[in-house]
Amino acid sequence: MRIAICDDMPECWAQVREHLNRYTATECFSSVTEFASADDLLAAYEQGNRFDLIFLDVEMAQTNGIDAGMRIKELDKQAILIFVSAHPQYAVFSYDCDALYYIVKPIDGDKFDRVLGKAMEKYKLLHQEYVLKNLGDVRRLAITDILYVEICRKHLLFHTTTGTYETVGKLNEALEELHLFGFCQVHQGYVVNMNHIKSFAQNDVVLSDGTHVMVSVRKKTEVLRQYANFLERT
16 A cells, blocks of 8 residues: 655654554555645656555645645545544535545544554455456456446346446355445346445436436335445445
């Protein structure tokens, strides 16, 4: 995991590093890079650098952390953002760039560990793959790219953000592997990735790409319950 710390106060770099060093899974951290301004961090992104986890201050000279976070998400949707700020009043704006959490300074060690644990879980999810085998061909699909899975005459169709891929199989077996990653069955013929649910229509679920997937009347109450639990967990 590549980590960036962006704060215009070097003593804050040291605090975040100290808390990172306390974490039990430090072997997962391949690098930690500090930036004294949001502009320096954005310049690194413009040059092609990418970071898996970014700790961002909010109030900095020139570009603030919220604006920087929104720009980073445009360049890298998988970047995990955690804001670390002495100003709790800006926490609501962190939702604009899909931040994982907003930590208020001074940093509480136990809270930092819990938030970092959630970041590690999200990182693992973002890098999980589903192995698809079909007639000797092996394809690895990123779990986060799978929108939904459809059963059609004993064939499974994996609809993803990059295309549709087919294999022979059973929908319940695919769900058994995928449910740990936020998938649920909405119809006897469909399993959807709840990470991609945008909204619910009357008899459909609307996914992030605009696709409508039918929800059976019999399953709708259970699907809504599962989705509510999913939102609470994430």
